[in-house]
Amino acid sequence: MLTTIIGSVSSADPVIPVPWVLLQVAVSLVCLALLIASLISIARTRNQPPARTTVWVAIVFLLPTIGPILWFIGGRKASRLTRNPGRTAGTRTSSSATR
Secondary structure (H helix, E strand, C coil): CCHHHHHHHHHHHCCCCCCHHHHHHHHHHHHHHHHHHHHHHHHHHHCCHHHHHHHHHHHHCCCCCCCHHHHHHHHHHHHHHCCCCCCCCCCCCCCCCCC
């Protein structure tokens, strides 16, 4: 099957070498997977205002390569802080300490 794809690609455009076309397909698939993963992550985020969710979905769709990266770098952390405003990451409260 791959030889059929390579054969059809090489006969379709003789100016662009086949490895570049395959690289373009691979990068496109990675970007698509990142876009889908970020949308799933945004949808699974709890206790986030609907306006913030809408803004993040718009950012991911309008900037399909950079938007998901921005979400995974900053958006998830900001939503965690919004979810637990009194706690810092990695700390636990014990029931005996709160009594």
